[in-house]
Amino acid sequence: MANNEYDAIVIGSGISGGWAAKELTEKGLKVLMLERGQNIEHLKDYKNAHKENWDFPHRDLPTQAMKLDYPVLKRDYPLNEKTLGMWANEKENPYVEDKRFDWYRGYHVGGRSLLWGRQSYRLNKEDFEANGKEGVGVDWPIRYDDLAPWYDYVEKFAGISGNRDGLDVLPDGVYQPPMPMNIVEKDVAARVKKAFKGTRHIVHGRTSNMTESKPEQGRVHCQYRNKCWLGCPFGGYFSTQASTLPAAVKTGNLTLRPFSIVKEILFDKDKQRATGVEIIDAETNQTYVFKSKIIFVNASAFNSAWILMNSATDVWEGGLGSSSGELGHNVMDHHFRVGASADVEGYDDKYTYGRRPSGFYVPRFRNWGNDKRDYLRGFGYQGGASRSGWQKDIAELGIGANLKDAITEPGPWTIGMTAFGEMLPHHDNRIYLNKKVTDKWGLPVLAMDVEIKENELKMRKDMQQDAMDMFEAAGLKNVQGWDADYAPGMGIHEMGTARMGRDPKTSVLNAHNQVWDAPNVFVTDGAAMTSASCVNPSLTYMALTARAADFAVEELKRGNL
C-alpha cells in the first residue's frame, strides 16, 4: 500500500478505542482505527431496533442450534435472537478454560459499547489509595484528583444522567437530570435511610442513557423503550457509533478499517519504540503493515494483553510489557449474581409508564467510614421495584377466562437488588497464551486461569445478608436472599491484565498508561486497572483514555515519543 503511515493507530473501536480516536483526531492527528470485526453503521445497521417480540421467529428465545454454536454465551442471559451475531463467533474464536471463565466478546465496530450496561460511576478517592494502604497488588500511580477533570470531561460529552448525592463514597459528576425513581423505590429509599441512620443510601442509578438531548451530536434523549442492546435509533445512550465515532469522522482525520486483526505491535529494539502494527485481514487472510508514531491499545482487557504478549517476542519471550512479570496477571472482574428480593405492600393504585433502562443504586457501605469487616473492600447494589407482568407465578391458577383475567393484570409490587463486589488483584489469577490451540486465522489463543478467592467468598455472604437486612429493616415482606452462583467473566468487566503502577518491575503501564518498555504504546482499556473498585468500570476507561490521549499529544509535540 502506498500510504500506510499514520500519526496514531488505535486498536479497537469499543468504549475506550472510540474515545482514543475522537481525542487524537480532534487534536489533529491522522488516526487509523483498527477493528477486528465487521462494521456496524449507526442507525442503518440497527436492523432489529424497531422489531418487537413477535417479529422474531422464536420470539427471542435461543434455539438448540444456537446453544450448540455458543456454548459459552448460553451459560447466561445474552444468548437470544435479538442480538444474535453481536457476540464473537465461538467456533472461530476459541479459548481455553483451565478454570471456567465466561468471556463475552463483541467483535465489531463499537465493540461492547453497543452491548454494555451503561451504568456510569466514578471511582472514589479511597479506590485509588486502598491498594497502597492495604498492601494489595500495587499502588495506583494516580489519585482521584488526577482523574477528576477527565471524568468531568467525558461525562459531559457522553451524556450521563444521575443525581448529585453528595456522598464521598460515590463522587458526583457532571450530570443530566437522573432517570426518576418510582414511587415505591422512593419510599423504600426513605425507609432505608431512616433505619440505617444515613449510613446506607438508595440513590438514582447513574447511566449513560440521556435525559436531555444533545442536538450538537444528533442524539435524542432516551425514549424509555429499553431496547438499548438492539442499537438505539435515537442515539439515546453512549456508544462509539452514537457519540465518539461521528466526532472523530467529522475531523476528516480518521480512517476506520474493520476486519483487521492486529497480530502484533512492531517494535524497534534500538529505539525502544513501537513502529506500527501488523494485521491480518479477517476476510482475505492477507497481512498488512501500518506504521505510526504512537499506538493506543484498546482491544478490551484480555485482547489488549494478547496483543502485547504477541509483540516484541524477540526481545522479551513473554511479549511487550512482560518484563514486569505482570502481563496477563491480576485478572479482575466484578463478582455478582447475589442479592435479595421482597414484596412491597400497598401502592395498588400506582403503576409505571415507560421502560426505564436503569434503576437504583446502593453505594458501598462495607469497610467504609467506621465499618470494619473480616474481608477487604466492598460492594454496591443495583436494583429496582416493579409490578410483575404476565410472567408471574400462577401456581394457584387453572385455565380459561379466570386465568386470562388474573394473569393479564399486574401483580403486586416487588423490589430486588443485585450486589456487585470488588475482586482483589492476585498475581496467580492470570491469562496466558496457549499455542497448541489456534483460532480461525492460526493465531494462538488465550487460556484462562482465574478464580474468586477467600476475600470474595466472605464478601458474598454480606452481599446477600445485607440486602436482606435492608429490606427487612424497611419493613418489607417475604424477604428472600439468593445466590445464583458466579463464574469469573460473568460480570463482563474484565480488568487488570496490564496494570498501571509506579514501578516497571511490578506493573506494565506507568501513570500515563504508557507501556514502560515502549513509551509510545498506550493501553487505556480495562487492562490498565490497578484495582477494580466495585463500581461499573467503563466510565473510568473513558477518563483514562482522554487523559492519556492528551498526554500523548503533548509528548509528541515535545518530541519525547
Add this chain to the structure above:
Amino acid sequence: MERRELLKLIATATGTALFAGSAFAYKDIAPVPLSDTLFSKDDVALLNEMAEVIIPQTDTPGAKAANVGATMAVLITDCYTPLLQKTFMKGLKAIDEVSKAQFDKHFLQLSTQQRETLFNQLDVEAKAANLANGVYQGVETGKPSQWEPGTDEPTPHYFTLLKQLTLYCFFTSKVGATKVLRYVAIPGRYDGAYPYKKGDKAWAT
C-alpha cells in the same frame, strides 16, 4: 483487484472513514416455514384449539386469534430438546385418549364445556405430577427454551408444556401484547407513579 480491496485502498489513501459492506450482526432472522417444523397444518389447527381452551376469547381475543399454534410448532421444533419433543407428542396423543375414554369422542369433537372439563382435570393432574417430580415452581410462565439435552432437570408434565407454550406464544404475540395486554412502542418518558385502577391491564414488557 477486488472491489473491497480497492475501496480499502481509496479509503486508506484519502484518509476518510471506511464503511465497507453491510453488517451481518443484528441478524435478520427469517421466519421458519411450517414445512421446516415437525407439524402439519392440521396439527397447528389442533394446537390452536387446545390453546384456546387455556386462553379463550373473552371480551379480548384468545389464543386462536393470535395463531399461537404456528409459533408453538416452531418453538417445539427448534427450542425443545428431543426428550421434551417426545413428551409433548405423547401428550397430544394422551389428551385424545383421555378424551375418548371419558367422553367417547376425539378432542376436536368435544364441546367447549367438555374441553374445559378435560383441561381443568389435566391441569390439576399436571400440577400434582410436577410437584412430585420436583419441577420448579413457576414453570407455567417460564421459557420453553430452558431445557438442554442431557440435563438432569426434571421434565414437566405434558400438559404443563402445552400451557407454558400457550402463555409464552400468546403474550409475545402482537395480538396478546397489544390487544390483551398493553404495549407502547415508544413511551418517550418514565412515570414512576402512573395511576392504576383494578382491571387495568399489565404492560406486555
